Every structure is written in C-alpha cells, then in structure tokens.
Amino acid sequence: MAERDRAVDEDKINEIQKTFENRSSDLQRSFIILVGVGLFFFFLLLLPYYSLKLESERLSRSDWLLDDTSVVIGLLNDIINQSTSIEEQSNQFNIEHAKIKEDVETYAASLNKIHYLLNRTGIAITGAGIQRLIEQIPLNPACDPLAPISRGWVDCNLQVRNNQSAFTIKNLYSSTFSAISPIQSQLVSDAEEVEGLIGNIRKQLSAESTSANQESNSTLTLPSVQPPVDQIATDLGPTPYLSNVTNELRNLRTYSAPSTGVLEFTQALSPQTREKIIQFRTELERFRNGFEAGVSFVVDGIKRLEGRFNQFESPLGNIPLGLNEAIVWFPFFLAAGFFVFSHILQQTMIIKKELHTLMQARNDPRAIARIDRHITILSSLWIDPIIPKRKQPVQLVLFFVPFLLFIASSLLVNSIVTLDNPDIREDDPFIAANSFNLGIYNWLFIVSWGLIIAGYVRILFFRI
Known part of the structure; x- marks a missing residue:
C-alpha cells in the first residue's frame, strides 16, 4: 500500500x-x-x-518663412539686375559722352592748327596741305563769309560744332534717362517691398522665438536625429544681414536719377551695398536650401522607417x-x-x-x-x-x-x-x-x- x-x-x-x-x-x-x-x-x-x-x-514652424524668403530672394535678384542694368546704361552713356567731347576737342585743335598755319606761315588757303586739313574736318557753310585767317572764322565753326554736339548729348541723355527711369522706379518699389517683408520677418521671428522658449519648458526633449545640413535656427532665422540690408534698402528707396540738366548718371548701388545685398541673398538661399534638405531628410526617413516596419x-x-x-x-x-x-x-x-x-x-x-x-x-x-x-x-x-x-x-x-x-x-x-x-x-x-x-x-x- x-x-x-x-x-x-x-x-x-x-x-x-x-x-x-x-x-x-x-x-x-x-x-x-x-x-x-x-x-x-x-x-x-x-x-x-x-x-x-x-x-x-x-x-x-519655418514654413511661413520659406514662402517669404523665396519672395525676398526674387526681389533681391531683381534689385541686383535692375541696378546692373542702370549701371551698364549709365556707363554706356558716359563712354559715348566722353567720345563726343573728345571729338569736339579734336575738331577745335584742327581749326586752331589751320588758323595758325594761315596766319604765321603765309600758306594760302588753296594750298594742298591746307586743303587736306580742311577735308578732314567738316566746316560750316554759314561761316564761309568770314576770312579763314580771322579768329571769328574759327569761333564760328567751333560754336556750330559745340551746338551740334550739345544737341546730340542731350538726345543721348534723354534716351538713356527714359530707359533708366522705369527701371529706377521699379528698383525703388522693390526696395520698399523687401524692406517691408524684412520687417514682417523680424517681427514673426521674434514672436516664434518667444513661443519656442515657452514651449521648450513644457515639451519632452530627447536627442534627435539631425539632417545632414546646416540647421535652421527658427529662433533666429537668416538675420545676420537684416539690419545692414534694411539700411541699404532705405538708401535705394531715396535713389533717383538726376534731372536732364545734369549730364551725368550715378550708380544705383555702391559696391558695398551690392556686396551686402549679395551676402543677404546668399544667407536666404542657404536657409531655403537647408529647409528643402530638411524636408527631404524627413520624407526619406519616413520611407526608411516604413520599409523597416514592413519587413518586421x-x-x-x-x-x-x-x-x-x-x-x-x-x-x-x-x-x-x-x-x-x-x-x-x-x-x-x-x-x-x-x-x-x-x-x-x-x-x-x-x-x-x-x-x-x-x-x-x-x-x-x-x-x-x-x-x-x-x-x-x-x-x-x-x-x-x-x-x-x-x-x-x-x-x-x-x-x-x-x-x-x-x-x-x-x-x-x-x-x-x-x-x-x-x-x-x-x-x-x-x-x-x-x-x-x-x-x-x-x-x-x-x-x-
């Protein structure tokens, strides 16, 4: 048992x-x-x-800034192109203006040479050498009654030539001014728009910075995977050149081509201003490229995770x-x-x-x-x-x-x-x-x- x-x-x-x-x-x-x-x-x-x-x-949070940034980049490109166009046309006017003045000076020198030879050497006006000199310069028929050996004959021809040159220069200036004026007006308008956009960007960045600081105190923070691009500082944004460029844009807003009474043109942009605007544009493009790279990083990351999840x-x-x-x-x-x-x-x-x-x-x-x-x-x-x-x-x-x-x-x-x-x-x-x-x-x-x-x-x- x-x-x-x-x-x-x-x-x-x-x-x-x-x-x-x-x-x-x-x-x-x-x-x-x-x-x-x-x-x-x-x-x-x-x-x-x-x-x-x-x-x-x-x-x-930076999406709004991307849209404004693209607009500002486009306007800055327009400003640079407009100022370049003004500068090129101004330089062309100055070249042609200098050539006309040089032609007048050459004409005056030729007249004085003829006058000297006729008065001091006793050479007749019908002489072969004098005739060759006269053929090289156009004489005004209105001055023919005056004796070639007189000073009045020289002054008469020179006055007529000066009047013709002044008329040519005035027409050249008017055509150049007509071409530059609408470009200059658009440049001023674009400068005002950029300045306004920059002002809005600065206000929005300040508000975003305050909001981000408040939320950072209540949001869980862990180490995160960063995209392989320069980070977009949403609390700062592309600000390094904001103040300088804003001041330069104010100068552009007050720029105007001179009146036709002053036969010269000034550059719309100084080399310093152009450099600052190019730097600012480069900074904005860096921001935009960084943003686009960040979006690509997120999209590619999601696809990788989905692929990893589907294989699990x-x-x-x-x-x-x-x-x-x-x-x-x-x-x-x-x-x-x-x-x-x-x-x-x-x-x-x-x-x-x-x-x-x-x-x-x-x-x-x-x-x-x-x-x-x-x-x-x-x-x-x-x-x-x-x-x-x-x-x-x-x-x-x-x-x-x-x-x-x-x-x-x-x-x-x-x-x-x-x-x-x-x-x-x-x-x-x-x-x-x-x-x-x-x-x-x-x-x-x-x-x-x-x-x-x-x-x-x-x-x-x-x-x-």
Missing part, C-alpha cells in the same frame, strides 16, 4: 515537474519576445519616428496596421503583452510552490536537493514568492524592464500625438498620426496603464 502511494506521489511530482518545465519555457519565451520586440520597436522605429516628428514640427514580422504574424497606427498602439501592445506575461509568471509561481510543497512532504533530502537545483536552473531569473524580494535585486531589475520601456514609449507617443498640428496642410511632409482619433487614443492610454499596473500588482502582491 505504501509503495503504491509512493508511486502515485512520484507520478504526481513528475507530472507537476513537467508542467513546471513547460510553463518555465513559455515564461522565458514570452519574456524574450516581449522585451526583444519592445526594444526593437522602441529603438529602431519609435525613437527615430519621434526624432523625425520633432524635425517636421520644427520645419513646419511579429511572432503572431504580420501586424494589420500601418506604421503611423502601430506607433500609437505600441504602448497598448506592450502593456497587454506584459499582462499576459504576468499571468504566465503567476501560474508558474503557483506550480513551483506546489512542487516545492510536495517535495517537502517527502522525507528524501537527496531528491529534494535535486528538484530544487532543477527548479533553480529553470527559474533563476524570475521572482520567487518563497524568497523575500529584497534578496532578489537582479530579478526585480529584470522584472521592471518592461515597465521602464512602457513609460518611455508612452511619453514619446504622447509627445507625438500632442505635436500634431490640427491645421496641418495637405503637403506637410509628416502627416503621421493626424488622422488618428484622439478619443480612441485617450481610451488606449487609460487601458494601457490599467493593464500594466494590473500586471505588476498581480506579481508584486502575490501571496501563496
């Missing part, structure tokens, strides 16, 4: 031990899946996703969610997974306690020691309800890894959802979770916390 009871007990112990081994394997497998998938999703998907979201949000296959198969939805659901899945794990751990602890009790009832120290060693090997990493928790620091640290992962994930997902702009444009590079129902998210948030807390309470306060 005793032998039969002993055999029954042995069978029961073996059955419970087998069940314990299976549960221990399930427990270990579930923990590896839970933590492994959680760490993979957190570091390779959620954290980069959050970084891209921050970058997208920063870019969206969970232990339960493909997840029937897109990347954006999976990001929002991740804390819930993590909490639900831990809740299942805590249930398996609790059942394993009960079986372990039952097996330990059965072994204690047997008066077989060697068998007890063997079973204890076997149990210890199988469950050395899990919390043991028989041993005080203060003596299980490694097990406690390992036990709280899912909780730490859940906290970090919840904070990131909450930041992603709260960063969404309700007025987002259709062409925004990062539409993320904007279409996700906030009511559902709030319920998910509550249920997730309920599951994670229930799982830890189930284990930490478990009594046998």
